[in-house]
Amino acid sequence: MSVPKTVKILGDKRNDLHLLIMAAYIHDIGWSGVAPKGKLNLKKMLQLELKANLNSVKLAREVLEKLNFPQLEIAIIHRLVLAADKHKADKDDEAIVVDADNLSKLCVEHIQEKYQPQSFKKMINLLENELAYRITTPKGRELFPKLLADLKIQISNKLK
Numbered sequence: 001m002s003v004p005k006t007v008k009i010l011g012d013k014r015n016d017l018h019l020l021i022m023a024a025y026i027h028d029i030g031w032s033g034v035a036p037k038g039k040l041n042l043k044k045m046l047q048l049e050l051k052a053n054l055n056s057v058k059l060a061r062e063v064l065e066k067l068n069f070p071q072l073e074i075a076i077i078h079r080l081v082l083a084a085d086k087h088k089a090d091k092d093d094e095a096i097v098v099d100a101d102n103l104s105k106l107c108v109e110h111i112q113e114k115y116q117p118q119s120f121k122k123m124i125n126l127l128e129n130e131l132a133y134r135i136t137t138p139k140g141r142e143l144f145p146k147l148l149a150d151l152k153i154q155i156s157n158k159l160k
Helices: 003-010 017-026 042-066 071-086 092-104 108-114 117-134 138-159
Strands: none
Touching: 003 017, 003 092, 003 138, 017 042, 017 071, 017 092, 042 071, 042 117, 071 092, 092 117, 092 138, 108 117, 108 138, 117 138
16 A cells, blocks of 8 residues: 555545645655665665655755745645654654555565565564554554555465
8 A cells, every 4th residue: 555545544534634645745755866776675775764864855845845835834744754754753643654654565566666575574574573663543553463464475475
């Protein structure tokens, strides 16, 4: 499930949903020009994450200004993107974006697109051990076990 789609589920009926959705769409913008072409192993991805996060600040602002977002909304979206980068939320709106980003990783397409097959099992272990503690929204906690179980089955079938 994509981050924007998950944000729509977790943030249903919120007045600021449009800002959460925009943050969901651009939350990984910092990876532009940072990640090499092709798939990464988990170790390399973790090494590049800080550089991508630093890149997010500049690129997100550029995109939002080109789209003529008001400065107040840019500041909110920027805060949401930074929360996703840190994998940590201090406010309710941040928790929705952070949970959506984390839950989107529980998708076989995400794993296949980003990682080499030899990293699949390590990635599943990382997701199982870390994401369970990162998910904070009630709906996110409800979705997590099912998405993880489905992912394990799909990855197991891919590795056969």
